[in-house]
Amino acid sequence: MTGHETEGNVQRGSFHVPGFRAAAAASGMRYKNRLDCALIVSDGPAAAAGVFTRNRFSAAPVILCKEHLAASRGTARAVLINAGIANACTGEEGLRRARLCAQHAASVLGIAPEQVLLASTGVIGPQLRLEPLESVLPGLVSALRPDGWLEAATAIMTTDTVPKTAWARAELGRTSVTCGGMAKGSGMIAPDMATMLAFVATDARVTSDVLRFWLGEAVARSFNRITVDGDTSTNDTVLVLASGAADHTIISDPTSSEGAAFGRVLTDVCLDLAHQIVRDGEGATKFVSVTVCGARNRERAARVAHTIATSPLVKTAVFGGDANWGRIVAAAGRAGVDFHPEGVSLYFDNVCIFRNGRPVEDDDVEEKASAVFRQKDIHVRLDLGEGAEEDTVYTCDFSYDYVKINADYRS
Amino acid sequence: MTGHETEGNVQRGSFHVPGFRAAAAASGMRYKNRLDCALIVSDGPAAAAGVFTRNRFSAAPVILCKEHLAASRGTARAVLINAGIANACTGEEGLRRARLCAQHAASVLGIAPEQVLLASTGVIGPQLRLEPLESVLPGLVSALRPDGWLEAATAIMTTDTVPKTAWARAELGRTSVTCGGMAKGSGMIAPDMATMLAFVATDARVTSDVLRFWLGEAVARSFNRITVDGDTSTNDTVLVLASGAADHTIISDPTSSEGAAFGRVLTDVCLDLAHQIVRDGEGATKFVSVTVCGARNRERAARVAHTIATSPLVKTAVFGGDANWGRIVAAAGRAGVDFHPEGVSLYFDNVCIFRNGRPVEDDDVEEKASAVFRQKDIHVRLDLGEGAEEDTVYTCDFSYDYVKINADYRS
Numbered sequence: 001m002t003g004h005e006t007e008g009n010v011q012r013g014s015f016h017v018p019g020f021r022a023a024a025a026a027s028g029m030r031y032k033n034r035l036d037c038a039l040i041v042s043d044g045p046a047a048a049a050g051v052f053t054r055n056r057f058s059a060a061p062v063i064l065c066k067e068h069l070a071a072s073r074g075t076a077r078a079v080l081i082n083a084g085i086a087n088a089c090t091g092e093e094g095l096r097r098a099r100l101c102a103q104h105a106a107s108v109l110g111i112a113p114e115q116v117l118l119a120s121t122g123v124i125g126p127q128l129r130l131e132p133l134e135s136v137l138p139g140l141v142s143a144l145r146p147d148g149w150l151e152a153a154t155a156i157m158t159t160d161t162v163p164k165t166a167w168a169r170a171e172l173g174r175t176s177v178t179c180g181g182m183a184k185g186s187g188m189i190a191p192d193m194a195t196m197l198a199f200v201a202t203d204a205r206v207t208s209d210v211l212r213f214w215l216g217e218a219v220a221r222s223f224n225r226i227t228v229d230g231d232t233s234t235n236d237t238v239l240v241l242a243s244g245a246a247d248h249t250i251i252s253d254p255t256s257s258e259g260a261a262f263g264r265v266l267t268d269v270c271l272d273l274a275h276q277i278v279r280d281g282e283g284a285t286k287f288v289s290v291t292v293c294g295a296r297n298r299e300r301a302a303r304v305a306h307t308i309a310t311s312p313l314v315k316t317a318v319f320g321g322d323a324n325w326g327r328i329v330a331a332a333g334r335a336g337v338d339f340h341p342e343g344v345s346l347y348f349d350n351v352c353i354f355r356n357g358r359p360v361e362d363d364d365v366e367e368k369a370s371a372v373f374r375q376k377d378i379h380v381r382l383d384l385g386e387g388a389e390e391d392t393v394y395t396c397d398f399s400y401d402y403v404k405i406n407a408d409y410r411s
Numbered sequence: 412m413t414g415h416e417t418e419g420n421v422q423r424g425s426f427h428v429p430g431f432r433a434a435a436a437a438s439g440m441r442y443k444n445r446l447d448c449a450l451i452v453s454d455g456p457a458a459a460a461g462v463f464t465r466n467r468f469s470a471a472p473v474i475l476c477k478e479h480l481a482a483s484r485g486t487a488r489a490v491l492i493n494a495g496i497a498n499a500c501t502g503e504e505g506l507r508r509a510r511l512c513a514q515h516a517a518s519v520l521g522i523a524p525e526q527v528l529l530a531s532t533g534v535i536g537p538q539l540r541l542e543p544l545e546s547v548l549p550g551l552v553s554a555l556r557p558d559g560w561l562e563a564a565t566a567i568m569t570t571d572t573v574p575k576t577a578w579a580r581a582e583l584g585r586t587s588v589t590c591g592g593m594a595k596g597s598g599m600i601a602p603d604m605a606t607m608l609a610f611v612a613t614d615a616r617v618t619s620d621v622l623r624f625w626l627g628e629a630v631a632r633s634f635n636r637i638t639v640d641g642d643t644s645t646n647d648t649v650l651v652l653a654s655g656a657a658d659h660t661i662i663s664d665p666t667s668s669e670g671a672a673f674g675r676v677l678t679d680v681c682l683d684l685a686h687q688i689v690r691d692g693e694g695a696t697k698f699v700s701v702t703v704c705g706a707r708n709r710e711r712a713a714r715v716a717h718t719i720a721t722s723p724l725v726k727t728a729v730f731g732g733d734a735n736w737g738r739i740v741a742a743a744g745r746a747g748v749d750f751h752p753e754g755v756s757l758y759f760d761n762v763c764i765f766r767n768g769r770p771v772e773d774d775d776v777e778e779k780a781s782a783v784f785r786q787k788d789i790h791v792r793l794d795l796g797e798g799a800e801e802d803t804v805y806t807c808d809f810s811y812d813y814v815k816i817n818a819d820y821r822s
Contacts, residue, residue, distance in 0.1 A: 124737025326535025
């Protein structure tokens with residue numbers, strides 16, 4: 001990842017969103033000598049919405065976020081994030097500590113506790129250490145500044161190798177608004193450890209309902225396209241806050257032209273962050289888009305695409321630069337979708353290697369396919385030949401380093 | 412794997428089954444200078460049953476086996492197996508070649524073509540080469556001998572590192588019968604390439620219906636416990652043949668005491684072969700039994716056990732010797748089963764590391780758990796605390812060598 005790639009009009013690097021400030025600090029809770037805490041604060045009450053893990057073992061900060069968003073009727077003033085300890089599987093004591101942590105942040109900021117949202121990432125099991133968090137909070141608050149996002153993005157990393165930010169502008173009627181955010185996560189292969197977190201802010205004036213509507217859509221098309229259905233960690237969290245600092249009439253209809261324009265920019269930012277997570281996947285050396293097209297409906301396409309994109313055999317072949325189409329069609333065949341094999345064709349970029357259920361026998365097709373697999377970015381397209389719907393899932397390869405990172409994680 | 416371990420009264424190594432002969436040969440079809448073809452022949456018509464892949468891309472030999480078993484009303488005389496080319500995704504031409512292959516074997520053996528069953532393992536895509544197969548067939552037939560199984564087990568290996576055989580005796584009433592077989596396959600992680608094949612023979616006198624009944628039960632408790640539901644390759648095949656050479660009244664009721672005794676010995680042999688496949692998993696260094704108990708029903712237990720046993724995070728932790736219970740409970744939490752987290756407990760062998768939804772905080776529990784994870788054999792037991800049903804899935808760890816084997820497979 002170069003850090004300079006973009007998706008459409010989305011930019012990366014430093015940014016600011018009117019109405020928001022961010023900061024980072026080093027608490028020493030688990031990591032030594034590195035930033036491990038981030039704080040995002042809205043100058044006034046912001047509309048807020050969240051999408052959370054569906055794991056039965058939801059972490060304490062996830063439970064707290066849901067409670068606070070309900071109690072505050074979809075508003076929030078601050079988000080406090082720590083890296084190193086996930087505060088997951090920690091029982092009542094974990095939830096008690098999360099509450100104390102939110103209360104402490106609220107008192108330092110002079111706001112109500114339910115206006116504070118929390119997120120944690122790191123090792124499952126240990127209790128959150130409150131003392132280090134509490135001792136850095138005053139410094140965190142005084143360090144808040146409009147362009148603090150990149151530092152905050154650095155603080156929330158665990159096995160990530162680069163901080164991930166994305167931002168874009170959109171015209172809502174005659175008003176230009178900004179939508180910007182940060183994310184952490186080490187690849188779709190392993191969301192149940194990596195913990196995917198994303199925090200997006202905008203100065204658009206939208207109701208909580210509009211925010212919730214478009215966050216659901218944006219996540220479905222971005223973060224949920226880099227993970228298997230339900231394959232979520234104990235801590236996965238996506239939060240979006242809207243300060244309303246922009247000077248336009250409040251958007252209360254998600255399907256109005258302004259509402260749709262807002263949905264697009266939110267989706268663009270989420271999709272860019274999602275791609276960055278895949279590119280920085282644990283041990284990843286390649287980025288693979290898996291599109292399944294020609295499907296009777298989108299659900300069938302998604303199911304086949306997910307099965308291909310999560311197959312260890314496909315991912316190790318991509319790592320080895322081996323255009324092993326047999327593993328791809330075999331993965332498709334076990335996806336639990338009753339397509340007809342004789343209708344299936346497979347493309348690597350624009351090279352057709354498998355057509356109507358049989359390998360293409362041109363002399364140079366293997367060489368062309370191998371050339372595609374030597375690229376850093378690979379587009380796999382499987383046509384089911386049964387309809388007009390499609391879906392795309394993004395994945396990375398499966399390397400020695402994935403094993404190394406995960407065999408040694410806790411030592 | 413030492414080659415001398417056994418499950419219950421099951422033996423490994425060389426064996427013979429009255430009424431059967433086996434042989435192996437080197438055809439050079441893809442591998443050089445190694446055995447790559449095996450032939451099993453019954454002296455007379457044998458009752459036969461098979462369980463096959465559910466992959467949408469069923470390989471040509473799978474299609475042929477189903478046709479022949481139907482045409483012969485559940486009888487067979489011979490099974491011909493080749494390693495190196497899977498004859499999968501090869502369209503009509505692949506099926507034509509499979510038929511020619513069976514016809515040729517039938518004519519050399521002097522039997523009807525539908526009495527010949529086929530199985531193939533290896534690379535998906537290339538067409539079967541008939542000439543090498545045809546040229547070794549006369550030699551194969553003349554090499555047939557009662558104790559040829561171990562050599563046959565060697566011939567059908569691909570990425571396997573050891574041949575896999577298992578056999579046991581059982582008393583059916585006052586008659587002692589033998590049940591013995593061979594398998595190949597390189598671990599449950601990757602059935603879609605490895606292709607799991609197993610061939611079991613017995614001299615018991617049983618009807619085709621009884622054979623089919625008990626094969627279904629045996630596979631459900633053995634080979635289907637080392638693989639994810641539906642996660643089958645294009646070629647997966649389990650065949651059982653019964654010569655009826657033993658001197659007892661034919662068993663036509665699977666639930667009679669003799670029928671049940673036959674079912675037990677068949678299951679024991681299949682389970683032992685299944686365990687050998689896991690122990691020889693690609694890159695495997697450890698053997699893990701994942702039992703989920705205390706479940707409301709067996710399906711819920713199986714679903715959670717499968718999710719744990721296939722998690723790359725769990726498997727890399729096992730490789731690293733890291734007793735990372737957090738990954739195990741997180742995998743359980745995303746299995747799609749709505750258990751209550753506060754009822755869940757987790758044991759490594761007899762060490763309870765997680766009880767009623769929270770980590771056990773004894774000082775020495777981590778050290779005890781780490782000691783278990785240093786063993787070659789690890790028993791993970793997750794108690795859902797909601798009922799009395801359980802299920803067990805067998806898996807291995809996920810190592811550098813798994814990536815190496817699969818990144819380089821075709822080169």
